[in-house]
Every structure is written in C-alpha cells, then in structure tokens.
Amino acid sequence: MLQGVNVALGVSGSIAAVKVVELAHELRRHGASVRAVMSPAATNIVHPWAVDFATDEPVVTEITGDVEHVELCGREGWADVLLLAPATANTAGKVAAAVDDTPVTTCATTALGADLPVVMAPAMHEPMYDHPGVLEALDRLEAWGVTFADPRIEEGKAKIAAEEDIVTKVARATTPQSLSGTHVVVTAGATKERIDPIRILTNRASGKTGRAVARALYVRGATVTLVQDGSEVPYADVVAVETAAEMMEACRRTAATADALISAAAISDFTADAVDEKIRSGSPLSVDLEPTPKLIDSVREAYPDLPIVGFKAETSGDDAAMVAEAERIRDRVGLVFVVANDASVMGDDETRVLLVGDEGTEPTEAVGSKDTVAGQIADRLAVELGWSA
Structure with a gap:
C-alpha cells in the first residue's frame, strides 16, 4: 500500500512518542x-x-548547515509526505x-511551503484537544490541506490514532485519487442465519478481503x-447487518447514491x-432450509445500470472451473x-484471485x-469505469 513511498516522520514530545517504533515498523511493513x-x-x-533502529536511517535531532529540513521536505526533497505523529498541542x-x-516544526513549515502532503496524528489530554486555540489551529491546518488521523477519545485523553488509521491516511495522501468523487458500496464477511436464540448458520469468511477492498x-x-457484520x-461508513x-x-438502500457495488461478502x-426458544440438545433434529435470494440479483433489479463487481469462491482448485463459474455469473447479472x-x-492474510472481465479477454x-x-x-474498477486516466 506504501510501496516506494518516502515518509518523513516528525516526532514531538507527547507520551505517545513511545508508539513511534511500532509505527515506523508498520509503515515499512507496507513498503x-x-x-x-x-x-x-x-x-x-x-x-x-x-x-534509528526502527527506521534503519539516522535520526535528525537538530537542523545543521546541511539544511536537513530542505533536504527532507523541500520542493526537491527526499520525502513524498510528512507525517507528524504524535503531534502535540504545542x-x-x-x-x-x-x-x-x-526540527519538527521547521520541517512542517518547509513541507507546507513546498506543497508536500502533510498528515498529522494529534495526541494530548482531552482538555488540551478541546482548547479553542488548539481547535482553531487544527481548523487552519485542515484548510491548508493537512490530513488528520483523528485521535481516539478515551480515559480523558485524545490518544494517538491506531497504526492502521495512520497508515491508511498516509496512503491516501500519497496515492493518485483515481476514485475521487465516487461512492462505492462494499459488502464484507459472512452473514448469520438464526436457528434459535443461540444457534446460527454461517460460514468461514473472515471479511478480511472485503475490508481490504473498502x-x-x-x-x-x-x-x-x-x-x-462487524465493527x-x-x-x-459501516452499516452493521447480520442476516x-x-x-x-x-x-438496496445505500446503492441508491452509489457509483458502484462490490459484493465481496x-x-x-x-x-x-x-x-x-433454545432447541434442547441431546435429541435428533431436522432443520428445513430455504434458499436466500441472491443479493446481486436483487440490486441489479433495483438498479439496472449500476456497475457491480461480484466475487465467486470455488472449492475445485481448478482455474478453468473457477473462470467458467465467474463467466456464468458475469453474464447472468451483467x-x-x-x-x-x-x-x-x-481467513488467510495472503490470497490469489483471478479477475474475470469481458468475454474474450484473458483473466x-x-x-x-x-x-x-x-x-x-x-x-x-477505476479503469473499467473510466474513472482512471
């Protein structure tokens, strides 16, 4: 997600600075x-x-005659983005x-003057975060184009955002905005069908792929x-569902304003x-199952022109069979x-998929x-719909 991206990481004096080693590792893990x-x-x-150990690079702790702020964040500087994490009220x-x-504020002044993307992850006590002067400063920075990884308000503190959130904001700040102005609905994970107040029918889908797509x-x-069915x-914007x-x-409701639907669930x-009531255990039981309507068929019926991307999981282990099933559903629903x-x-973190497009094209x-x-x-998706140059 950050492959080839150069991140200048500005660390200021919040106790959340103890998180910077983990944050640096996470940024590097993403490339x-x-x-x-x-x-x-x-x-x-x-x-x-x-x-130094976390970044595998020397750390700048003072600005010298080597003008480190310009070398890092100037118009021809090394960095693609300046990440201020944590950023104190000061x-x-x-x-x-x-x-x-x-050194941190000098790099920030240089970056803003050079139109370098800046991402800020505030961290401070909650009363400081609510100070009118701090709020005014944050509003001014946002008006200048600074992106914020908003803090988590817990225990009277505005705690630094989770690493996943910070990495995502850095990625958005440094990735071409090929889908800017679009609204996409994505489904993820498994659904659950109730048998009694305790038991359900479900499957092994973790939702990792759908959330990664979102x-x-x-x-x-x-x-x-x-x-x-998740947090x-x-x-x-999460719409929580179960069945x-x-x-x-x-x-069907959210697709009314959507430019596309990706059905990954x-x-x-x-x-x-x-x-x-709970079905008592220890005795034979038969459950009558009824087929559920197909989501993509239902959405297609409601929105005949909506671009839809489908997912098709198979157990054959045969690429030709997977492609044949994908082509069948592609043609049936459009x-x-x-x-x-x-x-x-x-449920795995690694995956392999085949993207099956128009008839006559190779997966x-x-x-x-x-x-x-x-x-x-x-x-x-961006290419198929003409949203990408």
Missing part, C-alpha cells in the same frame, strides 16, 4: 521508507537510537502559526459504505425458520468483472497480501 525527525522534547521520551499551534523552533477504495479517494472502521436479508436491504445461501478465488484462502491473476490484491481490484 514505505522512513526517516525520522525528533523534537528535543521527543528525545526525552524515546531515545533516538530506538527510532506542535500543532506552532505549525499553524508558522513558528519553526524545533480500504483500497478509500485510499484512492472514494467515499465508501461498508455493509458487514466501525476509520475508512468507511442475508438485512445485508440485501442495506445494499460470503452471503448465506440458505436460511431457516428460527424458533423463539457484472463489470468477477473476482474468482479458491475457498481455501478464507488477470492477482497474488499477494489481501491489501495488495485489494489495491489491484480497486485499480481495475
């Missing part, structure tokens, strides 16, 4: 190169040697006032609605008539393309982490 700049206050919290106020009295779309500028995520019927209703093919995969990868193989494959799916 970024990282060079750190630390304020004097930050060096009192985490030793520059630790940050740092945010100084950056908004063009005060550059530490994240990849957001990184490319889309507004994303994620329909899933909130920072990169999409196939709830997912279908949510998709493993939706239950069957439902049962649930009973109101899909833009179909993502075909073997069901054996359910495209995508292999790697689910984030990597999701990026290829998002790029394919």
